[in-house]
Amino acid sequence: MRNPLFSTRLTRLLGISHPILCGGLMHLADARYVAAVVNAGGMGFITALSFPDQMKFREELRLCRELTSGKPFGVCLSVSRRKEANDRLPRFVDTLLDAGVRIIETSGHSPDIIAPRLKAAGCTVIHKAPSVRFALSAEKLGVDAVTLVGIDGGGHPGMDIASSFAMAPLASERLKIPFAIAGGIGTGRQILAALAAGADGVLLGSRMLAAAEIWAHPEYKQQLLRLDERDTRLVLASFQNNHRVLANDTAKMVADMEAERIAEIERYLPLMSGALTRNAYESGDLREGLIDLGPAVAYVREQQTVEQIFDDLLDDAKAASDRVQGLTATSGNPRARRLA
Template sequence: MRDPVFSTRMTALLGIRHPILCGGLQWLADANYVAAVVNAGAMGFITCMSFPGEPERFRQEIRRCRMLTQGKPFGVSVSIGRRPDIVEILTPMLDVIVQEQVRIVETSGNNPAWLLPRLKDAGCIVIHKVPAVRYALSAERLGVDAVTVISGEAGGHTGQYMNSQIVQGPLAADAVRIPLALGGGMGDGRHLVTALAMGADAMLLGSRMVVAEEIWAHRAYKDHIARMDESFTRVIMSTFGKQHRVLDNATARQVADLEAAGVSDFDAYRPLAQGALVRQAYLDGDHSQGLIDMGPAGVFAREIQPVETIIDQLIDTAAAAMRSLNDRMRPVACQVSP
């Protein structure tokens, strides 16, 4: 494990060695992966919705992660969907989070106001993930402890604005007062330096990590990602006002064809948008099926490696980038007044 190189408000808030967050990957972010992230000095999040309707399985995953991290803090991810029964679905998961005394919670999706008091009363540190600065400010007013602002380069649901990281990052840093992480298009140690230079306190990784050895997905899927270039994703579902960046595969192209034909009835898309298709793709390696969340930063996932190796390389690259910057800075001659 690399020694700490950077000290930020996020490393202090979460008690982590490196200012790197590895976001909750639906179906993939289990105890093995999250523990590997934490043991490498970063912060990871078990996705509670990887266990829909199974709070006791979620509880066992939390306990397993605690054992694998030897008691070090880790996080869970709570995605607040738009479905009308989301409160009924998530309430048993919140019960488990509180009962198991999970300290760090990443929330995302819709407004977290209804669950925030429960988590704060339990002593949780809450990081809310949003797709635009305006939502970061709303979350800050609600009393979250930190925010992650993702850009249009992010994999998964990126919201309606699709602002680029190079523009949105500094705007977010100027706007919010609480610790800030930036996500979307992040996959290299130089991106960590860039995020910190823009005023953030950490970077969020997602697509970059899907080839980690500790990710349980099929080897064929990982090999496919490792071979891809930066053009292997596409944005779909613009018809419904909430863009979704996914792997450019057969299912994604079917959705794109429906949109091009002007189809606006979601029932036509429903068979293609099932989460079960994505889980099956991870299980059997058939990456042609399902709307698989993926951002262009997956291009940096060039080989299958342990999580610790990936994190170490990110820190090494970031430190080298800092040295290179320092070497390029021209010394200013000191002029002495007569």
């Protein structure tokens, strides 16, 4: 693990070396991946809803504890706006508390139904919010930090349609708690820019998907290497549920149905099935299924381990920091004078 380059409110809150969080990834963020993130000096989150039952979830937490040699790691809990979909959450909370997990990423709808219990149990809660107004509501609820996910974010970036870099300075003026930004981030230059804009760190999703520790089929990762920033699209805005996904056959069918103003959700459900998405990860055939992805996939250029990705990010952040320092127009800086 690299020596720390930056110390921020977020690195201190979570006791991590680098201000880099790797967000929950449905089906993909398991013990092996999350442990690799933690061992590289960031914070990762095992995605609870990926697990069909508590036994499998408990086993994953145990494995992560072993792979991190007892270092703290996180769990991601998504709250649905459909009440019945949240019925499973209390059992996940029981299991993770029993297993000693105390760092939680909440996402989706307001965390009000679980945050008080998590806080009472001594957890550090980081809520992922799609805009500053929702981040402020989460702050009022008592969460410890927030991640602001801009519209570039793979997965569900919300309906407020603001970019992470537009939100960062506003969040730094309005929020009291530490915050990370996410969405379209996958280089060290952006980490430095995020810190300069007032954020305490970044959160990555798409940049990490070809990591060696992600279990998906090698052909899935090979295809990621060939994609660029134009290969994702937003669908399901007509259901107030923006979903940023790979621009594949299924995404086109969904977009076409929305353009035809088809409003019955039942017509879409077969295309939205999680089983299709999981099958794509298992088979490497990415034509079918809504496959969460953002334009930061353009920064995925080779197959690397999580640690190698972190090394590249930190080298790039350091180079960016040196470059900016070199541009500072002080009288004692001949390089800055030359560039002026």
